Amino acid sequence: MAETPIRFGILGCASISLKLTKKLSRSITLSPNSTLDAIGSNSFDEAKKFAAENGFPPSVKIYGSYEAVLDDPNVDAVYLPLPPRLHLRWAVLAAEKKKHLLLEKPVALNVDEFDQIVEACEANGVQFMDGTLxxxxxxxxxxxxxxxxxxxxxxxxxxxxxxxxxxxxxxxxxxxxxxxxxxxxxxxxxxxxxxxxxxxxxxxxxxxxxxxxxxxxxxxxxxxxxxxxxxxxxxxxxxxxxxxxxxxxxxxxxxxxxxxxxxxxxxxxxxxxxxxxxxxxxxxxxxxxxxxxxxxxxEIFMVREFSRLVKNIKEGGSEPESKWLSISRKTxxxxxxxxxxxxxxxxxxxxxx
Known part of the structure; x- marks a missing residue:
């Protein structure tokens, strides 16, 4: 029986984060235990253009807001490549929506902000990992x-x-x-x-x-x-x-x-x-x-490991692996x-x- 992949949403595909987003969207697609389910941008046209340029299949849902990705019940995890000043807001909201979080570095502007992200992840039982490839x-x-x-x-x-x-x-x-x-x-x-x-x-x-x-x-x-x-x-x-x-x-x-x-x-x-x-x-x-x-x-090794941890939580009842929060916080x-x-x-x- 084929393995059920972890379904990813991506928050942000504007030109300011394009290179990172292209790299990780490719990795999510190629990793054997994950699939790209949805992408969201502040502009529907921008998200649609990004999907077309990268040859995403018609099954990938395109949203004109970040909230829509987080509200999609089929999305298990989100990759968040937004500018650091937006990390606190959207990382906390993603965790509150029970979405496992792959967050680009730097994870926050300071450790006080990051601790709010940590609190949200721990309170909602979601896996965290930063994007240090x-x-x-x-x-x-x-x-x-x-x-x-x-x-x-x-x-x-x-x-x-x-x-x-x-x-x-x-x-x-x-x-x-x-x-x-x-x-x-x-x-x-x-x-x-x-x-x-x-x-x-x-x-x-x-x-x-x-x-x-x-x-x-x-x-x-x-x-x-x-x-x-x-x-x-x-x-x-x-x-x-x-x-x-x-x-x-x-x-x-x-x-x-x-x-x-x-x-x-x-x-x-x-x-x-x-x-x-x-x-x-x-x-x-x-x-x-x-x-x-x-x-x-x-980058595929990272996505594969993150997806494995998410799958263990989703299907095996495991607790999130806390070492990634600890390593990010020390950094x-x-x-x-x-x-x-x-x-x-x-x-x-x-x-x-």
Whole structure:
């Protein structure tokens, strides 16, 4: 018997979120345990055009409002790629409508907003996951195996993470990520989210004690961050740094240094090859390049895992997997601390759970 797929609705298909929406709508369609059931936009014509351009089958329902998607009883889960300033309203409403929630990052403007989303998800028993794709690539678990190998890697001492890309003039003028009324977190919320997540991932999600933003952040005329960096410090002596930018050449690196070995990965956000991803390790026994092959892009792995969790809740009576809320909240806490340090003349900010 064929598996009953999880039915997705998408909230938002405007040009400001088009690239993300196209990627995830493709993944929902290709994942074996999900199907695209409905899309909604503030404009019916816009939603209809998006469906036509992407070759959606006639069975996909087209709505001229977000509310209509959330009110559709056939929709099990929603993917929400709206601008961050809209996340609180629509994520909470989705949870209240009992729709499982795949939310783009940054999940909120600050942890206070995110806690309202958490409360709504927990009160309504819905699964939450953010859209950090690289977490779901098979390479990530292989890299983690090395970090946990005390013989080869030892104990973690420091992590350095970089994510930058040189945005064009149109992006720097018109993209939602540089508009304070749509986003407000800029490069820190976008590229910085990935860097912070990679550091926490390497540290088994142990929060740092203090965060200090690096001097010299670059802001646009509206006060939105275009480039910044930070250092993180743990009570046991571990340290980390990251740099995120819309103004520098494409770089997607993680370097994790242990007492016995080192991990290097040069394309952790999006592997250069869709079906092949590599990382290198060095230790006392030598240098090794590891290649992880897969038949699927990482976004399908994410959709498949999210749909599996939703299916377990819907058909098996399972409780939502809470680790994704916890991981997202910790990422948001560190992001908030970096932003606060910038605003407070680069003073150290303690990270409170």
């Amino acid at each position: 690289w977490m779901h690539h098979p390479r990530t678990s292989k890299m983690k195996e090395f970090l946990l190998d005390t013989q080869r890697f030892g104990h973690l001492k420091t992590v350095h993470s970089f994510f930058s890309f040189a945005a064009n003039d149109d992006f720097l003028k018109n993209d939602i990520r540089v508009k304070p009324h749509l986003d407000g977190l800029g490069a820190l919320g976008d590229a910085g989210w990935y860097c912070i997540r990679s550091i926490l991932w390497a540290c088994d999600y142990e929060l740092p004690k203090t965060v200090i933003a690096l001097r010299g952040p670059i802001l646009n005329e509206a006060g939105v961050i275009l480039a910044c960096g930070s250092s993180l410090h743990w009570e046991d002596g571990k340290t980390a740094t990251f740099h995120c930018s819309f103004l520098s050449n494409l770089t997607m690196d993680i370097t994790a240094l242990g007492t016995e070995g080192t991990l290097h990965v040069r394309d952790f956000i999006i592997p250069y090859e869709e079906k092949s991803a590599s990382f290198s390790v060095s230790c006392k026994t030598g240098f090794t390049e590891h290649v992880v092959t897969t038949d699927l892009p990482q 948001q806490l560190v992001l908030d601390a970096v932003k606060a340090s910038i605003e407070r003349d680069f003073e150290p900010i303690q990270v409170w759970v």
